[in-house]
Each structure stands twice: as C-alpha cells, then as structure tokens.
Amino acid sequence: MRIVFLLLALLLSPVAASAQIPGVTPEPAVEAKSSDADLDELIRIIENDATRAALIERLKRADAEADIPVDAPPDLSIVRQLAEYTRAAAEGTSATLQALGQVFVDLQQGLGGTLDGDLNVLRDAAVGVMLVAAALFGSFLAFRIIVLWAQGVIARRVTGGGWVSRILGAMAAALVDLGSVLLAWAIGNVVALMVGGVGRMGINQSLLLNAFLLIELSKLAARSFLAPRFEALRLVPVGDSNAAYWSFWLGRVISLIGYTFLFVAPLLAANLSVAAASAVQVLVMATAVTIGIVIVLQNKDDVRNWLSGIAERRGHDGTGQLLVVLGQYWHIVAIVYLVTLLVVWFANPEQALPFMLGATVQSVIAILVGVVIVSFISRFVSAGLRLPEDVKQRLPLLETRLQAFVPTVMQVVRWVVIAGVLAAIAQAWALFDFVGWIGSPGGQQAAGSVISAALIILVCIVLHVVVASWVEYRLNTSIGKTPTPREKTLLNLFKNAFTIALVVFGLMLALAQIGVNIAPLLAGAGVIGLAIGFGAQKLVQDIITGIFIQFENVMNEGDVVAVGDKSGVVEKLTIRSVTIRDLNGTVHLIPFSSVDQVSNMVRGFSFHVAELGVAYDSDIGEVKQAMRDAFDLLMQTEHREDIIDDLDMQGVIAFADSAVTVRARIKTLPGKHWAAGRAYSEIVKKIFEERGIEIPYPHVTYVANTSKKRGDAALPPPLQGEGPAKL
Template identity: 80%
Template structure:
C-alpha cells in the first residue's frame, strides 16, 4: 500500500495536492482524460506480474537511494524536535504569508466577478439560508424563554439544599436546555426541507444546522457549568458577576469560531472562492485571539490576587511559592500561548489548530487530574492518621510514628504525581514521546529499576515500623508480662542496631537497582572503617568495652550503679556509652573507655545497713531490743513488709570507744527497694531512743563558774 500511495503521488500530483489542502477543485476535461489514461496504465502494470515486480524493485531502489532506512528509529531528542518544528514553522509561515496575499486577491476578484462567480446562485443560496436561519434561531429564542422559566423553578427548589440535590437540579436544568437545542434544531430541519427545491434540503442549510447543533451544544456545556442566571444550580464556586462575564466572552468566542469554520467558510468556498473562505478564517482567528488577549489583560490582577490568597492559605510552602510566581507572570504565558496559536495556525492551518486544541485539552485534563490527586493527598495528610483505641493501648507510639512517616511518603507521592502530569503534558504537545519511550527496552529497564528501588525503600520503611512497634509492644508494661531490665536494654540495642543495618543495606540495594556499582562503595567503606579504627582508638575502645559489659550483664537500664565516679540511675545504655542521672537530677554521659569498674546496687537483692552510735554507759540489751522493736513497727506497714525478704539481721556491737558504742543491723529487701524501708527504720530507731532515754554520744558543753572560769564537761562526760 505504501508503494501504491507513492505511485499515486507521482502519477496524480494534482489529486495529491487537492487532498492535502482539503479543497475540492474541479479539474479540466483534458486533465480528467489524462488521469483516466494513467489509471488504466497503472492497472495494466499491477495486473502483470513481471511489470509489477519491476515497479516494486524500482521503488525499492529509489527508497534506498535516499539513504534513510524505512525502519530507522525516530530521533526523540527535544533539541532535534524543536529544530524540526522551527524549520516547519518558518517554511509554513513563509508560504502562508504568500498565500494570504493571494487569498485577498481571490476575495477581491470573487466579489468583482472576475473569477466567474455565480452571484445568482449565491443569492439563491443566501435566501434559503436566511429563511432556515430565521426559523432556527427564532424557534430557539422562543424555546429559551420557556427554558429560563423552567430553570428558575428548578433553581428555587434547589436553593439552600445539599450538594446532591443541587447536582440533580443542575442535571435537570441541563436536560431542559438540551431539549430546547434539539427542538430548535428539529424546527430548523423542517424549515430547510420546506424551503428546499422539491422537498430536499440544500447543502448550505445542512451546514448551518450542523454548525448550530455543535456550537449550541458547546455553549450548553458552558451554561451548565457556569449557570450565569441561577446560582443554585451552578457547578463552580464563582459569583454571579464572574459567571456572567465568563459565559458572555466564552460564548461569543465559541460562536465566532464555530459558525465561521463550520458554516461561513464552507459557504464562501463553495459559492464564491476558496480565497474568500480562507480570508474569513484568518480574520476570525485574529479577532478571537485579540479577544482572548483582552480578556487576559482584564483579569490579570484578579487572578494574581486569587493565586496569592491560595498561597497564603497554604502557608507559602513550595507549592504556594510556585503559585505566587505564576500569579505574577501568568498573563505573559497566556498571551504568548494565544499568539503562538495564531502563528502556528497561519503556518499549518489544516493541522495546527486541531493539534493545539487537542494538546491544550489533554494538558488541562492532566492538570485537573493532578490537582484532584494532590488535593486528596493533602487532605489525607492534614486530617492525620487515627488508630483504634485498642491499638493505641498496645502500641502508644505507633500513631505518632505513622504520623511522622506518612507525610514523607505522601510528599514523595505528590512529586510523582507532578512528574506524571508533566510527562502527560509533554506527551500531549509531542515534546517527548513518553509512551513510546516507556514501551522501549531502555524505558522499561529504567522504569523497572526505579520501581524496584522505590519498593526496596518502602519495604525497609515498613520493616522499621514493624520492628520498632514490636519492641515497643514488648516494652509496654501495661500489657502482658512486665519486661525485665535486661530485656529493656537488649531490645533497645537491637532496635538501634537493626535500624542502622536496615539503612545501610536498603541504601546499597536501592543504589544497585538503579545501576550504581556498589562494589567500590563497599571497598571504600572498609577503608574508611579501617582509617576510623586507627584514628579513633578511643571510639574503638568504647565499643569493645561496651560489648563486653553487655556480655557480662553487669548493668541494665533502670539499675542504680556507680561508674567512673558517678552514681545514679541508668537511663540509657548504648554500645558506646552509658547515661546516668544522679540524685540531684544531673545527667552524665559516660563513655565506656572511662569506666574501669561498675558497682551495681540493685542486682538480685539489696541490704540496708543501719549503724547506730550510743553513749558508752548505755545498756546494750536495751539498745538491741529497741532496734528489734523499730523493725517490728516497719514490718507492720504492708508497703514495706512486701519488699523485705528476711528478718532483721542484728549484728550487734561492732565498735567501742571510751565515749560511745556502735551497733549494726541489716535489712534484706528486693533489689532497689532498700532505701524506703531503711529510711523509715532509722527514723523509728531514733524516735524510740529518745522515748527510752538512750543517749547518743553527742558532745554537750556546759559552763560552770569556777577557778579561772574554765569550761568543764557536763556530768557523765570526760574532760576534753
């Protein structure tokens, strides 16, 4: 078929030109006879096998001589495509400028009768068209009065109701409007049949009716969306003034372009000249573009204020700043687009307008879909993630972790959506054949690599959340078995080590999927680790000592220890250091390289050692009994009785001096519980000492007037 088409282009150049330009010109009789003879010759060549084979060989040689293989892949580079577009636009513009002059010459000749225009036929056609138009538009205006009344009734019933009744009312109003358009079109058809010769509709009346149907259906869609008269059935949140303004101008542009291209231009081409039709199209396109530029300039400030308000409500984030920049220069972009549309249409009037309109519609659809998706994501992120109460009770930190994790993922998804919208726009304007590229082997390889890397990162994130939640569940004291101090320490160390390993391996695997050679990275990591080992000996010593401390299980989180001269509660324990909070609340971070010994005060069980010093002349048995009575009072309190593991270990007299005696007792308690019971025991012993007259060896000095005024010791005390 390709060879036959090339042959037709060679044999019938006039026919090819007529098909490319879309103008049906009537050839001369001599040319018709020549074309018929050439067609007979072509049929004779194709029917003969030898001549057909020779023709195919000749066409193949001609194709090979061009030096471009038939299956050569297209050049997808943007620079090459821009160069091709520029060259085609320049050539088309030059040809169009020449053709424009000829169009106006043809129009002048057509109006003066030099091109043998049949003005009588034009007059007869005009009469039929005028009568059809009168019946068509007259009936439409009459039906519009009824439609406005019906739409007013529908709008009054839908006013103040929810969005579903309003949507149904808008659909009902659109159906009523559609009925008026179809009825007017039907009336126009009846009038066209009545005024036509022998009851047949003329081609000009048919053009008018088709143009009316398409134009009014387009305007009906605008009326259904904007509803300039009735706010209750309006589908967009704009005021009455804006709705009327935009419908007025958009309706005028649609009518101007639609009736010109669908009715006026074909009418002029058929009854006057092709040049007159082309001149009318050029004039209308220039007028429409001028109206568009005026509309853009009139709304420049309003759109900028509207976009600035959206950016302010978004807190001037990345998208908000982009909206601010767009508000400053959107009118420039719109004017350049309209002028480009006009110039490109001049350069290629048959293909440029459908292409640009189709690309514009596709771009608008892609942007609207992207806005809907991004808006849904933003609303989901702003609404937050709420977990059920039973899950929050088991995993109290999971909701906060997900709320910090989900926005990051949604931000990535938002940029993916933006990239997809840009790719769709580039595809629509033929700047980049994304569909063709993604269908190629290279595109599938790149897409597969990116998707694999993204899945690896997502799996790593999910694993991190799962492991962190499991550790949190095991450490939750309100559910299940209470974890021991050893479990707390090991689980926290496991979570930290697992997170580091997951980040390293996940990053390496993701880089490997996108084509990065990770072997040099692993080798470099080994060299860097060796250099760190030599240069940071203290760090290595911290880690090695920390490993052995963990193996020996000498301390865990929550233990009361003494290390490196600091004593207090262990708040955090890593592989390198220990964090201790002392009695005053001060936090000490102690690296393990500074720890030469660790004293754990809460391992297994504890003793409270109480030593009391009494006067030298006190009765020892009385003192011991007093200490036993104080312990009995402590045991009478259930809070302390539950933590005391054994009877009082009364060791008795442990030291004696000329002025005092010292006695010792020990109370065995649960690990870390000795201080509460011990403080109460000491308080009770001192209170009983006072009640029973047992004196402590506190020096007391009294003044006795005597010789020289010397200070003498009180009775029962030795001189100093």
C-alpha cells in the same frame, strides 16, 4: 539479467513516481503509449555498440554506488545536532513567513472576489437560510423564557440543601435546557423541509441546523456548570458576577467561532468563493484571539490574588512559591499562547492547528488529573493517620511513627505525579517521546532500575516499622508480662543494630539497582574500618568492653549503678557507652574505655543498713527492742510489700568516742531499700525520743571575753569536745 532489471527499474521509475503523487491518476492509453516508446528506445540503445557500451558502463557505476551501505551511522556529535536543529528552525520560520504572506494574499483576493462574485447566488441562498434562522432562533428564545422560569423553580426547591441536592438540581435544569435546544432544532428542521420543498432540505439549511445543535450543546455545558442566574444550581464555586462574566464571554466566543467555521465559511465557499470564506475565517480568528487577550488582561490581577491566597494558605512552601511566580507571569504565558495559536493557524491550519489544539486538550487533562491526585494526597496527609484504640494500646508509638513516615512517602508520590504530568505534557507537545523511550530497551532498563530501588527503600522502611513496633510491643508493660531490665537492654540494642544494618544494606542494594558499582564502596568501607581499628583504639576499646559488659549482664537500663566516680540511674546503654542520670538530674555519658569497675545497687535484692549511735549510759537491750519495735511499725506501712525478710539485728559493732554503734539490716526488693530506710529512720527517731534513748552528738560552747581592762590577760574560753553531757 541484473543489468536488465536495473535498466527496467530506472526506466519505469518516472511512471511509479507519478503514480504516487496525490490527485494524479495516469490514463491507461497514455501509460501504454509511454511504455512502447521506452521499449523502442531501449532496443535502439542495445543494437548500437557504442551506446550499449556506454549503458553498461553507467549501470556498473550505478551498481557500485548501490553497494555502498546506506545505513551508515549518523553523525551524533553535539555540533552536528545543533546544526541540524538550527537548519530545521530556519526552514520552519521561512515556511511560516511564506504561509503568512499567502494568507494575506488570499485575504486580499477574497475581499476583492467578494465584490466581483455572483451575489445573486448568495442572495438566493440567504433567503432560505434566513427563514430557517428566524424560526430556529425565534423558537429557541421563546423556549428560553420557559426554561428560565423552570430553572428558577428548581433552584428555589434545592436552596439550602447539600451537594447531592445541588447536583440533582443542576441535572434537572440541564435536562430542561436540553429539551429547549432539541425542540428549537426540531422546529428548524420542519421549517427547513417546508422551505426546500416537500420532504427536501437544502444543504445551507442543514449546515445552519447542525451548527446550531453543536454550538448550543457546547454553551449548554457551560451554562450548566456556571448557572449565572441561579446560585443554588451552580456546580463551580464562584460568585454571581464571575459566573455571569464567564458565561457571557464563553457563549460569545463559542458562537463566534462555531457559526463562522460550521456555517458561514462553508456557505461562502459553496455560493461565493473559497477566498472569501478564508478571509472571513481569518478575521474571526483574529477577533477571537483579541477577545481572549482582553479577557486575560481583565483578569490578570484577580488570578494573581487568587494564586497568592492559595500560596499563603499553604505556608509559602515549594508549591506555594511556584504559584506566586505563576501568578506574576501567567498573563504573559497566556497571551503568547494565544498569539502562537493564531500564527500557527495562519501558517498551517490543516495540520499545525489540530496538533496544537490536541496538545492543549491533553495538557489540560493531564494537569487536571495531576491536581486531583495531588489534592487527594495533600488532604490525606493533612487529615493524618488514625489507628484503632486497641492497636494504639498495644503499640503506643506506632501511630507517631507512621505519621512521621507516611507524609514523607506521600511527598515522594506527589513529586512522582508531578513528573508524570510534565512527561504527559512533553509527550502531548512532541517535546519528548516518553512513550517511545519507555518502550525502548534503555528506557525499560532505567525505569526498572528506579522502580526496583524505590521498592527496596520501601521494603526497608516497612521492615524498620515492623521491627520497631515488635520491640515496642515486647517492652509494653500494659500488655502481657512485664519485661525484665535485661530484655529492655537487649531489645533496644537489637533495634539499634538492626536499624544500622538495614540502612547500610538497603542503601547498598538501592545503589546497585540504579547502576552504581558498590564494590569500591565495600572496599572503601573495609579500608576505613581498618584505619579506625588502628587509629581509634579508644573506640575499639569502648566496643570490646561494652560487648563483655553485655555478656556478663552487669547492668541494664533502669539499674542504679556506680560507674567510676559517678552514680545514678542507667538511662541508655549502647555497645560503646552508658548514660547515667545522677540524683541531681545531671546526665553523664561514660565511655566504657574509662570504666574500671561497675557497682550495681539493685541486682537481686538490697539492704538498708541502720547504724545508730547511742549514749554509753543507754541500755543496749532497750535500744535493740526499740529498733525491733520500729521495724514492726514499718511493716504496718505501705513498705511491707517491699520488705522480703525479718529484721537482721546485728547488735553493737563499734565503740566511738562518745557513742556506742548498734547495727541492723532490712532486706528489700532491688532498689526499694532507700524508701524503706527513710521511713525506718523516721520511726526510730520518734521511738527513741519517746523512750528517752539519747543519740549523742558533739557540742561546742563559746564563752565571751568579760575582761574590761585592755591589759588583763584573759584566758581563752574552754573548748569542749564530744560528749553527751550538756555544758
């Protein structure tokens, strides 16, 4: 039975194949006769032993060949793919050249057939068409006069208004223009019905009317945007000369191609010959492409200057440099495209031309959408991000931080949009099946990995902004309670540690999402850490000492400390080092491994120690009272808020060579003893002068040599030491 079915399939395959040929429909009688003959032949073969054995052997070989798997894996090597691509290109080039040769043959036959055709039929058809055309275009030209007058009135009324008035005026002018087109088309229909008989219209007149309606509506759209006569109604920002230039050429090209393909070619094909219609189409397409090339060459410099101006306004960034290159070579690309369009139309007007036009329209739409999105992003970035005043009061650095991150994110989004536009263009021209790839498992996996990695990075950025803003809010002295120095130190250390951890873990997770094996990275990090632990002992010592310093809370940011031989204000404190600015403004970075001791001068409270030397003949009681009176005057100044206790008078503490040292202490808030001490010293100096209390200081007296003889032995002048007496 299997052999019989295979035999029937082989015998009936020519009939099935002929049934699949377009335009071929087998007649029932012929099909029945062929089937009877095939059955008789089959019976004759089966009755003969020799032919039957040969048939069985042939069917066995066919069965064995059928068992061979046909879905063998293709050869996907680069050499094989290159060979397949080269063969396809060569076959396509050959087919194109053959099609071009056939076009010229058809053109020659068409021109020759025009001379030998039945011109009487064409003349009879042209008479009716000319009557309809006269009524159609005559009425349209008459209506155009009224339309121009009405549009002038509308333009004068909207002059000086904003964009809303301009748009409304353009819409009103377009409606008036549309009315003239529809009225002329209606008059043409009436005349066509009258020419063709009562209630009847010829096919040629219908072709003309339909062509007129479609073409004039297309030209109306161009006129509505360009408005060559009225600048107040123009929706495109171009000058009067450019608007008139483009309106003129667009109208001529639309009319030339439209009336040829919608009216002239069908008229010639129906009344003269198909070859003549093809010849006219070829001539018109060649003329249209020539006009396009002329337009491109005429506007070569203007477009280049326009693109260069845009690049200069952008500061010659990446996009600006691309625009400069495009301005240099855009005319070559445009001419090659027009010539390719003509060649493709010559070769395969039914398939290649619609594909090329559709791909062009899709590419233009994708580019326009991309330009709109990129322009919006650029305007958003240039305008900047502005936060409300209350938010800026609470978080002063948040706006600056967002203005640093948002442009970067928008730049990434801009490149994503550009990549999407390129993918849409490649999809339109069948260069890369992006939709098919994104629908495949591999494409979905790749897209999912990239999106996941991007989301992880975005979440990390958001977390960094949130944590940094929270730390900033806690450190803001204008809102809530004033943070302590300990809080300032710990919060800044937390922010730095969180940022480092976030960068490391975010990078690891993003790499894992795109398929990078992070296990070797983690192992490498462990090895590097071990190497650092053995080789960088100073660094480890810095970190360990810094950890204990933080635990012991011996200093914080803003404290005045002495670390080693340096002293000053702590400006920055990390886990490894401390940054100190001294009294001269010099910044010192001191690693903790070199710190033997830390002296904090502003922890808890401070003392100003006043040690004053007075003459031996001074009354110590009077000196003490003068110091107390100076303290009382100090408490009447602005420093009274910084002093937290009474004057600690300790009295005489030392007998120097020429002075008696009296000491007193003033207890102040942390770090306030320097200012209070300076003010107290000024007051003490003034009171001592008023009360005649002398502060001794050393004197040196120089006696000049008065001897006039060279031989006289002059004694050296006496050198007086310390003492309160004046010499």
